[in-house]
Amino acid sequence: MKTIQINILVFTTLWLTACGDRGVNFFSVDDDKSFGEELVKSLEADPVNYPVLQRQGNEKAYLYIETMMNDILKSDQFKFKDRFDWEVHIINQDVLNAFAAPGGKLYFYTGLIKYLDNAASLAGVMGHEMAHADLRHSTQQMTKVYGFDILMSIILGQNAGEMTNIAKDLALGLGTLKFSRDNEYDADRYSMYYLAATKYDPRGIGSFFEKMIDNSEGSSTPAWLSTHPSDDKRLQNIADTYTKDDEFKKLFKGDGSYGLYKEEYDAFKNLLP
Ligand SMILES: [Zn+2]
Numbered sequence: 001m002k003t004i005q006i007n008i009l010v011f012t013t014l015w016l017t018a019c020g021d022r023g024v025n026f027f028s029v030d031d032d033k034s035f036g037e038e039l040v041k042s043l044e045a046d047p048v049n050y051p052v053l054q055r056q057g058n059e060k061a062y063l064y065i066e067t068m069m070n071d072i073l074k075s076d077q078f079k080f081k082d083r084f085d086w087e088v089h090i091i092n093q094d095v096l097n098a099f100a101a102p103g104g105k106l107y108f109y110t111g112l113i114k115y116l117d118n119a120a121s122l123a124g125v126m127g128h129e130m131a132h133a134d135l136r137h138s139t140q141q142m143t144k145v146y147g148f149d150i151l152m153s154i155i156l157g158q159n160a161g162e163m164t165n166i167a168k169d170l171a172l173g174l175g176t177l178k179f180s181r182d183n184e185y186d187a188d189r190y191s192m193y194y195l196a197a198t199k200y201d202p203r204g205i206g207s208f209f210e211k212m213i214d215n216s217e218g219s220s221t222p223a224w225l226s227t228h229p230s231d232d233k234r235l236q237n238i239a240d241t242y243t244k245d246d247e248f249k250k251l252f253k254g255d256g257s258y259g260l261y262k263e264e265y266d267a268f269k270n271l272l273p
Contacts (some may be wrong), residue, residue: 004223026147027139027163029083033137035167036103037135040087042168043107043202053110053273061271064264065090068119071136072127075197076258077190078111078134080104086130092186092273100129101171116208119261119268120195124204127191135190137183139169184228189248196251201258207239218242 043050055062058062067090073081073208084104094111101107106129108122133136142163169175179187195202241248 007010023140023237024143024147025042025136025140026077026143027078027136029136030091032102032133032136032139033084034085034103036101036105036133038164039101039168039171040089040105049093052107053092057089061090061268062088064268064271065108065122067105068123069126069130071198071200072123072130072194075194075251077193078130078133078199080136084105084133085209088126096271097173098125098129099171099173100133102133102136102167104130104131104133106130113272114269115211116265117211117260117262118200119202119265120204120259121208121211122265123198123200124191124202124206124208127194128205129189130194132179133181133186133188135183137179137187138167141170141179141183141226142166143179150179185234187236188234188238188252189245191247192238192241192248196253199257199259201263202248202252203238203242206242209238210237213271 011094043052053061065088069086073086086104086106088106088108090113091107091109093109095109096112096115098108098112106126108126112125113122116125146163146166166175166177170177170179191205192202193203201207
C-alpha cells in the first residue's frame with residue numbers, strides 16, 4: 001500500500017512539473033464553493049476590517065451591481081455559471097481594490113467603485129474577477145504550490161482547514177501565494193470575452209489599468225496593483241485581444257452598440273454612502 005501511495009505522489013509531482021501553470025487542479029468544484037463560502041463567513045465575522053455594506057437600506061445600489069453581474073453571466077464563456085452561487089458584495093471602505101473568492105463570491109470596495117469613471121470600467125474589473133473564479137485560478141495555484149501536501153492530506157484523510165485558510169489569504173492578497181502572470185493575462189482576456197456579450201465596451205479592463213497606472217506615479221501603490229502587476233505587456237495583451245484574438249472576434253458584436261454608460265454609473269455612485 002505504501003509503495004502505491006509513494007508512486008502516486010512521485011507521478012503527480014512529475015505531472016505537476018510537466019504541466020506547469022495551466023490546467024491541473026486536485027480540488028473539486030465543490031471545494032472551490034466551500035472555500036468561497038468560508039471566506040464569506042469569515043469576512044462577515046470581521047466587520048471592523050471588512051465593513052460589508054448591508055443590503056438592507058442599500059437595495060438600489062445592490063440591484064445595480066447585481067444586474068451588472070447577471071449581464072456578464074449571460075456570456076456563454078462561463079463553465080460554472082449554474083454550478084457556482086455567484087454573489088457580489090460591496091465593502092464600504094476607501095480602498096482601491098476588488099477580489100474574487102473561489103466559487104464566484106465577488107467583493108468590490110466603495111473606494112474602487114467611486115474611483116472608476118464609467119460602468120464599462122467596473123464591468124471590466126468585474127469580468128476579470130469573475131474569470132479568476134470561473135477558471136478556478138485559486139485552487140489551480142494551490143495545486144501547483146501545495147500539490148504534494150494536498151495529495152498527502154487526501155490520502156491520510158486530514159481535514160481541509162489549512163487549505164481553506166490558504167484559499168482565503170490568496171483571495172485577500174495576504175499570503176505569499178498569488179495568481180500567476182498567466183492567470184492575470186487570462187483573466188483580462190476572459191473579461192473581454194464576457195463583456196463582448198453585454199452592452200459594456202469590452203475594453204473596460206484596459207481603461208481601468210490605464211487610469212490606475214497614470215494615477216499611481218509618485219504615490220504609493222494602490223492595493224489592486226500590488227496583486228495585479230501592470231505593465232506594458234499587460235496593456236499590449238489587452239490591445240491585441242481586441243484587434244487580433246480569433247475567439248474575441250467571434251464574440252464581438254460588430255454593430256457599434258457597446259458603450260461606457262457614464263450617466264447610469266454616476267447615478268449608481270450617488271447611491272453609495
Ligand atoms: Zn487578477
